[in-house]
Amino acid sequence: MEWYIGDVKIPNQFVLAPMAGVCNEAFRLLCKEMGAGLIMAEMVSDKAIGFQNEKTLKMTKVNSLEHPISMQIFGADIESLVKAAKYIDEFSDADIIDINMGCPVNKVAKKAKAGSSLLLDPDKVYEVTKAVVEAVKKPVTVKIRIGWDENHINAVTNAKMIEKAGAKAITVHGRTRNQFYSGKANYDVIKEVVEAVKIPVVGNGDVVDIESAKRLLATGCKAIAIGRGSLGNPFIFRELTSYFLEGKEIARPSKEEIYNTIIRHHDMLKNLKGEHLAMLEMRNHTSWYLKGMPNSSQIRGQICRLTSFEEVKKVLKEYLDINE
Ligand SMILES: Cc1cc2nc3c(=O)[nH]c(=O)nc-3n(C[C@H](O)[C@H](O)[C@H](O)COP(=O)(O)O)c2cc1C
Structure with missing residues (x-):
């Protein structure tokens, strides 16, 4: 089921x-190992790249195991967006x-x-996309929402502009800007975009399992992007690839595998950012990994008050009844 973005x-x-705050190298690698076909890095600001902000430049680094990977930039000022895109083109292996x-x-x-305020101005969408496409060698893609609000659902117009400007794929999140993350993603508008353009469309919104993936794939989109459904659940990529590529429905991860994944996730984050930040970031991740387990909210609360990962491990081992 391979497909192409440019070459x-x-x-x-x-x-x-x-x-x-989530898709750094550690989480990306976990999802990649589980079978994700493409990983998209967390957004980086064009201005921060322009100012040569050290932390931001570090975010543009890519591990050789991550390919294919996409690096996302945001900004509104064409000149600075182009400058940031050129930086990624030249200095990042994305x-x-x-x-x-x-x-x-x-x-x-x-x-x-x-971000989404560009959606109100299709001419600017065109201008921005074209300027970036013309400035770089790497293929350029654009991620949009279906519109600004329910009175401005203009994904088809914007998608055509993006295609005309030379982008090689579009990701469409099936919500308006004003919905933020509430309500349900509108797959009908994603389908309209699929039918309106020739470049690959990546559908996005509310995929959490095989059934929801089937519904989004039914729009005819080339691929589907999974956000919140992967939080604490990189295993979703293994489950989807097993089902859709090999026809096999596999079991959910065991508690031992979840425990080991939390430890690995922490260790990878520690290598990347140091112990303190790893510990802080793992509070959220651990909550997500435990979501849905019996009485997990109590444990999640307890973990958030701990200050060393050794203590977290001890609590987790007891809670998950892990014998090492
Ligand atoms: C914590 C969080 C951070 C996000 N950051 C970005 C981002 O940096 N760039 C972006 O285009 N979308 C971002 N999104 C939106 C997601 O990429 C995705 O479009 C949205 O969550 C809908 O997909 P889902 O229902 O699978 O989560 C973010 C979403 C969440 C939950």
Whole structure:
């Protein structure tokens, strides 16, 4: 089920959606190992690249095991977006450059007039995409929402602009900006986009299991991007690839595997960011890994108050009844 973004071969249709604060190298590698066909890195600000912010430049680094991988940038000022794209083109080993036109948060959309606020202006969508496409060698893709609000659902218009500007794929999150993450993703509009353009469309929104993946794939999209469904659950990629590529429905991970994955996730984060940040980030991740387990909210609360990962391990071992 391989497909292409420009000349970049994507081995299957299951994509890790970009998630700020989550999709760093550690989580990306876990999802990749589980079978994700394409991984999208968390967004980086064009301005921060322009200012040569050390932390941001580090975020553009890619591990050789991650290919194919897409690096996402956001911004509204064409000149600085182009500069950031050129930086990624030249100095990052990422295979693809994605432009974020879907971010709903006020700081990005309203204040900086970037992210999803671009959706209100299809001419600007065209201009921005074209300027970036012309400035770089790597294939460029764009991620959008279906529109700004229920009165401005213009994904088809924007998608045509993006295609005309030379982008090689589009990801469509089936919500408006004003919905943020509430309500249900609208797959009908994703289907309209699929039918309106020739470049590959990656459908996005609310995929959490095989059934929801089937529903989104039924829009005819080339691939599906999974965000929240992968939080604490990189295993979703193994389950989807087993089912859709090999016809096998496999069991959910055992508690031993979940425990070992939490430890590995922590160790990878520690290598990347040091013990303190790894510990802080793992509070969220551990909550997600335990979600849905009996009485897990109590344990999640307890873990958030701990200050060393050794203590977290001890609590987890007891809770999950792990013998090592
Ligand atoms: C914690 C979090 C961070 C996100 N950060 C980004 C981002 O950096 N860039 C982006 O385009 N979308 C971002 N998104 C949106 C997701 O990529 C995705 O479009 C959205 O969550 C819908 O897909 P889902 O229902 O599979 O989660 C983020 C979502 C979440 C939950």
